[in-house]
Amino acid sequence: MSLARRVVLHFLVVGLVFLAYNGLIYHYSKRLDAPDPILNYATLLTAVAALLAWGASIGFAWTRIVAPIRQLKSDALRAFPKDPPASGEDDIQAVAAVVDEMSADVGRLRREREEVFQELCRVEADYGSIFDNAVAGIFQFDAKGSITVANPAFARMVGYQRPQDLVTAIGNVHRDLYADPQHQAEFEGLFRGGGTIEAQTQIYRRDGTIIWVLESAAIVGRGAGQYCCDAVVVDISSMKKAQESLRELSGLLLHSQEQERRRIARELHDSTGQVLAALEMNLHRLNELVPVLRDALSSSSDLAATCSKEIRSVSYLLHPPLLEDLGLVFTLRDYAEGFAARTGIAVKLDLPAEAPRLSQDVETGLFRVAQEGLTNIHRHAASPTARIRLMVSANEVVLEVQDHGQGIPPELLADEEWSFSKMGVGLRGMQERLRQLGGRLNIRSGGQGTTVTASLPLCQDSVPAGSPNVAGIPTGGGHE
Numbered sequence: 346m347s348l349a350r351r352v353v354l355h356f357l358v359v360g361l362v363f364l365a366y367n368g369l370i371y372h373y374s375k376r377l378d379a380p381d382p383i384l385n386y387a388t389l390l391t392a393v394a395a396l397l398a399w400g401a402s403i404g405f406a407w408t409r410i411v412a413p414i415r416q417l418k419s420d421a422l423r424a425f426p427k428d429p430p431a432s433g434e435d436d437i438q439a440v441a442a443v444v445d446e447m448s449a450d451v452g453r454l455r456r457e458r459e460e461v462f463q464e465l466c467r468v469e470a471d472y473g474s475i476f477d478n479a480v481a482g483i484f485q486f487d488a489k490g491s492i493t494v495a496n497p498a499f500a501r502m503v504g505y506q507r508p509q510d511l512v513t514a515i516g517n518v519h520r521d522l523y524a525d526p527q528h529q530a531e532f533e534g535l536f537r538g539g540g541t542i543e544a545q546t547q548i549y550r551r552d553g554t555i556i557w558v559l560e561s562a563a564i565v566g567r568g569a570g571q572y573c574c575d576a577v578v579v580d581i582s583s584m585k586k587a588q589e590s591l592r593e594l595s596g597l598l599l600h601s602q603e604q605e606r607r608r609i610a611r612e613l614h615d616s617t618g619q620v621l622a623a624l625e626m627n628l629h630r631l632n633e634l635v636p637v638l639r640d641a642l643s644s645s646s647d648l649a650a651t652c653s654k655e656i657r658s659v660s661y662l663l664h665p666p667l668l669e670d671l672g673l674v675f676t677l678r679d680y681a682e683g684f685a686a687r688t689g690i691a692v693k694l695d696l697p698a699e700a701p702r703l704s705q706d707v708e709t710g711l712f713r714v715a716q717e718g719l720t721n722i723h724r725h726a727a728s729p730t731a732r733i734r735l736m737v738s739a740n741e742v743v744l745e746v747q748d749h750g751q752g753i754p755p756e757l758l759a760d761e762e763w764s765f766s767k768m769g770v771g772l773r774g775m776q777e778r779l780r781q782l783g784g785r786l787n788i789r790s791g792g793q794g795t796t797v798t799a800s801l802p803l804c805q806d807s808v809p810a811g812s813p814n815v816a817g818i819p820t821g822g823g824h825e
């Protein structure tokens with residue numbers, strides 16, 4: 346039964362009750378012979394009671410039934426706008442339509458959630474496959490240093506069969522994994538400030554051996570203020586061994602080159618130089634004995650003298666004998682004087698008055714740097730002057746070769762390794778020679794000229810000049 350029919354039926358029942366009650370009052374009033382005013386008063390009270398009953402019924406129906414239904418319909422239409430229902434459609438049917446539409450939306454959202462979940466599972470499976478089959482080692486550890494997950498490649502890298510065994514065995518990566526004691530401090534700073542770390546470092550294997558790895562690590566958030574570190578490592582132990590072998594080979598080549606220079610210099614000085622000196626004396630004697638050939642013999646004598654001088658210069662440049670006998674300072678001073686005489690470039694010397702003797706390799710390496718630097722100034726710098734400065738401290742010896750020429754093009758200095766590979770054999774030789782001795786080579790250049798700086802550490806206390814046992818880096822010492 347509809348709401349309207351219920352309200353009309355209610356009104357009819359109230360009216361019938363009113364008429365019956367009014368009839369009863371009229372009937373009993375006649376039997377009791379009540380006067381007309383009393384009868385009229387009773388009838389009026391009955392009418393008022395009926396009107397109040399009707400009003401109460403209408404108010405109850407409006408507040409309890411009609412108003413809530415209209416409010417629900419209004420809220421539903423505001424939440425889900427649509428065309429108003431056709432005329433004659435019941436309010437209950439409108440609410441049912443809204444509920445049906447809400448159910449359809451819930452079903453659609455449920456299907457979309459299921460599709461997203463399936464896609465998430467697919468992506469997780471793909472990335473899980475990449476994680477498990479990656480050649481590089483991948484692992485994650487928290488701020489306390491505990492490994493939370495690792496892939497099989499990393500487990501094999503450090504000597505474990507399964508990642509679970511690795512996670513169980515390593516309680517703290519800073520103590521049980523990384524060989525560098527500074528590693529923990531670096532990662533604590535990384536956890537505080539965020540960012541990434543890319544470096545070569547050493548880690549322990551299960552058997553206690555140490556391997557070199559190239560590591561890239563980054564801090565990621567895990568929610569609720571928690572952070573962890575994702576690390577990717579590649580084993581570069583073979584590359585390190587190859588570099589070490591190459592470094593040793595370079596050292597042997599440089600040592601052999603220096604020995605060969607010394608041998609050739611001695612051969613030129615002791616053999617070829619003596620032959621040319623004898624030839625020059627014979628030409629002088631022939632010049633005196635055969636006046637007819639005086640001009641030819643005089644010219645031949647001059648050529649022999651020039652050849653002898655050139656051979657002495659070549660012998661000196663190959664291996665200056667003063668370096669072994671009198672040391673680096675005296676040899677630099679003598680070489681600078683000869684260089685200025687040959688090239689016309691004025692060389693200013695800033696050398697210590699009392700320089701200690703260093704090891705033979707160190708003195709030879711620094712002399713070769715000065716020699717190559719002055720040669721480059723003569724060939725490329727177009728500088729009228731040059732400057733050599735030697736500084737010796739308790740822990741380090743520094744040699745500077747400076748000019749005031751046109752400088753090196755900026756593109757050659759953009760990348761250090763690239764610049765050394767493009768600047769010719771001389772600079773590469775200087776760099777490798779210093780690297781063998783644990784030192785470094787630095788080049789600064791601009792519009793005001795170029796400065797080449799060679800720095801070498803001293804591992805022992807220096808001794809006064811002239812001492813037979815020199816100090817410095819041991820002969821053949823490498824670095825790592």
